[in-house]
Amino acid sequence: MAQKFYREAVRDALAEEMRRDASVFVMGEDVAIYGGAYSATKGLYEEFGGERVRDTAISEAAIAGAAVGAAMAGMRPVAEIMYFDFMTIAMDQFVNQGAKNRYMFGGKTKVPMVLRTEGGAGRCIAAQHSQSLEAWFTHVPGVFVVMPSTPHDAKGLLKASIRDDNPVLFIEHKMLYGNKGEVPDEDYIVPLGQAAIRREGKDLTIISYSRMALVAEEAGKILEGEGIDAEVIDLRSLQPLDMATILASVKKTGRVLLASEAAENTNFVCEIAMKINEHAFDYLDAPMARVCAANTPVPMAPTLEDACIPTAAKIVDKARKLVGKEL
Amino acid sequence: MAQKFYREAVRDALAEEMRRDASVFVMGEDVAIYGGAYSATKGLYEEFGGERVRDTAISEAAIAGAAVGAAMAGMRPVAEIMYFDFMTIAMDQFVNQGAKNRYMFGGKTKVPMVLRTEGGAGRCIAAQHSQSLEAWFTHVPGVFVVMPSTPHDAKGLLKASIRDDNPVLFIEHKMLYGNKGEVPDEDYIVPLGQAAIRREGKDLTIISYSRMALVAEEAGKILEGEGIDAEVIDLRSLQPLDMATILASVKKTGRVLLASEAAENTNFVCEIAMKINEHAFDYLDAPMARVCAANTPVPMAPTLEDACIPTAAKIVDKARKLVGKEL
Amino acid sequence: MGMLEPKSGQVGPKDKMSFLLRQMMRIRAFEEKVFELLARDILKGASHVYAGMEAVAVGAMAAIEERDYITSTHRGHGHCVARGGDLKLMLAELCGKETGYCRGRGGSMHIADVNAGNLGATGIVGGNLPVATGAALATKMQGKDSVTLCFFGDGASNEGSFHESLNMAGVWKLPVIYICENNLYGMSVSVERACSVEDIAVRCVGYNMDGVVVDGQHVLDMEATVAEAVERARAGKGPTLIEAKTYRYRGHSRSDPRAYRTKEEEKYWRDRDPIKLFRQLLEQEKVMTAEEMDAVEQEVDQEMAAAEEFALNQSEYPSPDALYDDVYAGWKEGKYGLERI
Amino acid sequence: MGMLEPKSGQVGPKDKMSFLLRQMMRIRAFEEKVFELLARDILKGASHVYAGMEAVAVGAMAAIEERDYITSTHRGHGHCVARGGDLKLMLAELCGKETGYCRGRGGSMHIADVNAGNLGATGIVGGNLPVATGAALATKMQGKDSVTLCFFGDGASNEGSFHESLNMAGVWKLPVIYICENNLYGMSVSVERACSVEDIAVRCVGYNMDGVVVDGQHVLDMEATVAEAVERARAGKGPTLIEAKTYRYRGHSRSDPRAYRTKEEEKYWRDRDPIKLFRQLLEQEKVMTAEEMDAVEQEVDQEMAAAEEFALNQSEYPSPDALYDDVYAGWKEGKYGLERI
Ligand SMILES: Cc1ncc(C[n+]2csc(CCOP(=O)(O)OP(=O)(O)O)c2C)c(N)n1
Ligand SMILES: Cc1ncc(C[n+]2csc(CCOP(=O)(O)OP(=O)(O)O)c2C)c(N)n1
Ligand SMILES: [Mg+2]
Numbered sequence A, B: 001m002a003q004k005f006y007r008e009a010v011r012d013a014l015a016e017e018m019r020r021d022a023s024v025f026v027m028g029e030d031v032a033i034y035g036g037a038y039s040a041t042k043g044l045y046e047e048f049g050g051e052r053v054r055d056t057a058i059s060e061a062a063i064a065g066a067a068v069g070a071a072m073a074g075m076r077p078v079a080e081i082m083y084f085d086f087m088t089i090a091m092d093q094f095v096n097q098g099a100k101n102r103y104m105f106g107g108k109t110k111v112p113m114v115l116r117t118e119g120g121a122g123r124c125i126a127a128q129h130s131q132s133l134e135a136w137f138t139h140v141p142g143v144f145v146v147m148p149s150t151p152h153d154a155k156g157l158l159k160a161s162i163r164d165d166n167p168v169l170f171i172e173h174k175m176l177y178g179n180k181g182e183v184p185d186e187d188y189i190v191p192l193g194q195a196a197i198r199r200e201g202k203d204l205t206i207i208s209y210s211r212m213a214l215v216a217e218e219a220g221k222i223l224e225g226e227g228i229d230a231e232v233i234d235l236r237s238l239q240p241l242d243m244a245t246i247l248a249s250v251k252k253t254g255r256v257l258l259a260s261e262a263a264e265n266t267n268f269v270c271e272i273a274m275k276i277n278e279h280a281f282d283y284l285d286a287p288m289a290r291v292c293a294a295n296t297p298v299p300m301a302p303t304l305e306d307a308c309i310p311t312a313a314k315i316v317d318k319a320r321k322l323v324g325k326e327l
Numbered sequence C, D: 001m002g003m004l005e006p007k008s009g010q011v012g013p014k015d016k017m018s019f020l021l022r023q024m025m026r027i028r029a030f031e032e033k034v035f036e037l038l039a040r041d042i043l044k045g046a047s048h049v050y051a052g053m054e055a056v057a058v059g060a061m062a063a064i065e066e067r068d069y070i071t072s073t074h075r076g077h078g079h080c081v082a083r084g085g086d087l088k089l090m091l092a093e094l095c096g097k098e099t100g101y102c103r104g105r106g107g108s109m110h111i112a113d114v115n116a117g118n119l120g121a122t123g124i125v126g127g128n129l130p131v132a133t134g135a136a137l138a139t140k141m142q143g144k145d146s147v148t149l150c151f152f153g154d155g156a157s158n159e160g161s162f163h164e165s166l167n168m169a170g171v172w173k174l175p176v177i178y179i180c181e182n183n184l185y186g187m188s189v190s191v192e193r194a195c196s197v198e199d200i201a202v203r204c205v206g207y208n209m210d211g212v213v214v215d216g217q218h219v220l221d222m223e224a225t226v227a228e229a230v231e232r233a234r235a236g237k238g239p240t241l242i243e244a245k246t247y248r249y250r251g252h253s254r255s256d257p258r259a260y261r262t263k264e265e266e267k268y269w270r271d272r273d274p275i276k277l278f279r280q281l282l283e284q285e286k287v288m289t290a291e292e293m294d295a296v297e298q299e300v301d302q303e304m305a306a307a308e309e310f311a312l313n314q315s316e317y318p319s320p321d322a323l324y325d326d327v328y329a330g331w332k333e334g335k336y337g338l339e340r341i
């Protein structure tokens, strides 16, 4: 197994699927010559050329909609929306056409497309370049939502997403591209809908995804030092969602801490809490707790951005309260 | 007090505020000569003329964005997006500019605008004309979300929304325009952030909003006949949210049923459940239950649309289970 | 690149002319029936009828082949019929019956026949311009010489999706023909009041593509003009923006009093009825006699009657148990959420 | 309505010419400092620098009055300076300090000075075209004779928001001037590869408005051309689409190797540096001597040094306790959610 950067894992997944399947192609803003704003498509243009690695105009609606049309006509487009924040411009095409065409047309078509984008805060680039909007899309029947935290999962989940016959929103995280991790040399996929238990524990269950899953793991280590034994679950895909793993853990620990980098109000983790409440209420020894981003636009100033976004310290603090071991 | 249609209440609120304040104006698709797709702006063009009641092209992004700009330049626009489903085209302007400009600019501007739209199912007009997407917007710090269920509230809340200095998404319901109800003759507002208790009860609390609040009331009556005493809360505004009223009721009944016409997954009611869990966990005698729309696009066929959307019968059924009195 | 002259079409072989006439009559019969069923409240939901615009769809469709694609609009019945749609399955779909084209899930605004190359109607004005552009991109990448016809209205030409799509097609020289059905109004707002230009086709200049204005009431001119654009597209010469001037007879919805337009204007267009004009031409050119054409009309009426019987009386509504079918390909709703099938 | 010839501007009174030169020098000094601070990683976040494009903003701003509005872009420092921005408050904002124009909440991409009529920069390409259109609508409805200058890039002209906005302004004849800063590239994609037309101004034809291409390196031509459009707008003759051909010297971001363009192209534009060209003109026309102009430059350098000292050493970061300030006007975060202030 080789050590790879997250961005390389994404790139390799694209390259391998493009070699495997001639119907897979890449399009988006600055994905070809430039290799992507975060270098996640570097080298593809050189290997596959401009026909299959297409620089587009700055036209998010056309990018998403052309992907829908190309998918209905037999291709497997992987389109890039440079920042998650710009999905606001592609909403109609992805949500009203891409997500619904199969159902509206009585199952007589499919829309095998992947929209790759990149979200999250941490670079002091403020309110329009730091959002985490996954909750909008788990609310839309007809699409999948995938959010990998490691190079291994980024590659395996992207390959699985490309091979799946449904529209997938594949959300990378801007602060993870430079992370390194083990990536198998052989062809593999990580199936959609399978969470990963990052560390086993018995005192509480910390449920998270994307970069926050790593922060949660870090918090788990700190808690261990304090004699608090946290189980940390990385969802990896939010839709489909691996409730079996979540419920098994909750029934074991009886305490739930949910962590997300998105704004708190109507955060996706509320859906998980609702489901836990519906299916494991009697196992809960305490109210479920959450650590989310503040209900504010993401501010630019570093002091405010830090205050806005969850950190290991904030998770540790909530975890202590949750298990009743405040320092 | 006069009996008025919901659509008249909306129209009267607009007319009164336009008479009160010269900076208030209306724009949108077919709002002038046609009087609005659901006749909620009928007569305004005749009274105020084409300068203050503006038919626009079919350009949702420009409608929402022009409202943002006009608001920043001193006007109080009330723009109409004909169907909630079309907000998908106005997302960037409303969410990235309208919602964030004040915060991003350090509080040096305000954006006093109202986006009126209309959502919900019930007309067999399928997946792109029946959505309830409020959960997207309660997830966006910087905007308010208001959803009246009665003519009285439609008028009072719309007037309050127009007078508020923040961007408000005012969501009417297509199946309510033809409903009649008491509307005071004198000038009044319904303050944002105050829920209404539609019926008092001690056995369980049913929390809902918009058309589902009426359905919940209906369910409450049926339950009464079965000796189940339901308290029914109509939120009226989802952001700001009246948690005080919700918590007081939950502490009294110990049982919570949440009803919404939006798709179940990541529904706004999950936020309420999460907050109840955070602030009143020890008062809960049973898992909180929800009755939402199915996790599918809204189908056209009447049999399927009925199966997709919550009904009084479905609410009653859940309520029985919740209080442990199944028939 | 720039504005071209429309082509004027000549009458051809009798069987083909008779087919074009039949297709227009089938659309008219279907739409008149739809309007009647709406008025009688037998049809649920919203239906936007194509009556008056028949020559646009029928002429355009006559210019393409099986291997080609079309995308449709909220006013999509005419496109579906002209593309070879079965009136039975269409009316059943409008009624929300399981036997319809989309198993009753879509209804009028989402009628589609993907297998026949009709990528479907959309309820979103302008919603299919990017989709059509993507379909054209797909066939180009697949090395096919297929084209895609993208229908949309005058109102749709003011949506951002129009601009982004035409720019993309212009840059990539995609084999797509954008057909703007300019029937002078959006819902109630006239082109004059909503659109900064009188002829939408002039917008071709902004995308370095050819544009042409054609009389949408003449089915043969429509066919000839689209055929020329199709030829250019197949030859790799890129997209064309065609604006067909036409008119919808009915109000936008069943409740529309049409206060935004005059009786005179309506009469002017009724006098230029596409079926009437075509009948006159065929008679005058001695291609078909009035009797022959009446016979076609009668056959169409019978077909329509059979379709009504099928949709209303011989078809069932979908079972509520099927609610979750086809939300995802390969996945189904399980106890805690989605599971693989 | 259609393509117009650009106006060529003549040199005017010395104090005004000296002011225009100073403004361009202030932008240059600011941007060179920003670039240096980015390279040294003292500046956080993303900054898109305006160096090379100074004549566009300075010339345009010279054509409007206090009562007018502007909207800016992600490359907005130049607009802010030219509109009268204080370098201290600007650099403090870029540093995310409480003393900045936006109290450090916005940073480079959201620099705004609403009280001075700068409705702000946006990080969304094309995001301010509808906003500017709305501001122009407001002033028109208020009966003011104000105009709004809407700056945006060549790349932004391919967004749907461009189309919807220009159509709205065209229909309503709004007093807005759309100024496309065509610096030949989006991020890495050239106009040639992203845009279906070479001159973006020709798109005016699609909106029945006037359009003009002007050399964005000549500050006086820029001023004269914008002034003419402003005059038309104040006279109620509606909007204009002005395309200024210009160039950004720096890469799109600190890490951009600029592989998408040639050294020759960069040299060609450096030779047409707007400050150099203006200095030559003023010297040749005997308006100012080299020494006088050098003196201005030295004053600007001192101003910039003071701004750096202010932003880096005399300004604090916002207190974390202020996180929730100004999310809503008149409401604050309370125990269970929002409460009235
Ligand atoms: C995005 C969007 N905005 C508004 C509507 C409501 N609407 C339905 S049809 C229509 C008029 C469309 O006009 P046009 O494009 O000219 O097509 P026509 O109906 O005239 O055939 C409108 C405004 C919609 N369905 N979608
Ligand atoms: C909606 C949107 N899409 C993409 C981006 C990423 N992005 C930032 S600047 C830029 C290039 C913009 O090009 P142009 O409009 O020509 O302005 P310039 O940077 O050349 O001044 C891109 C693609 C963005 N910020 N917003
Ligand atoms: Mg029309």
Ligand SMILES: [Mg+2]
Pocket: D153, D154, D155, D181, D182, D183, D184, D185, D186
């Ligand atoms: Mg540019």
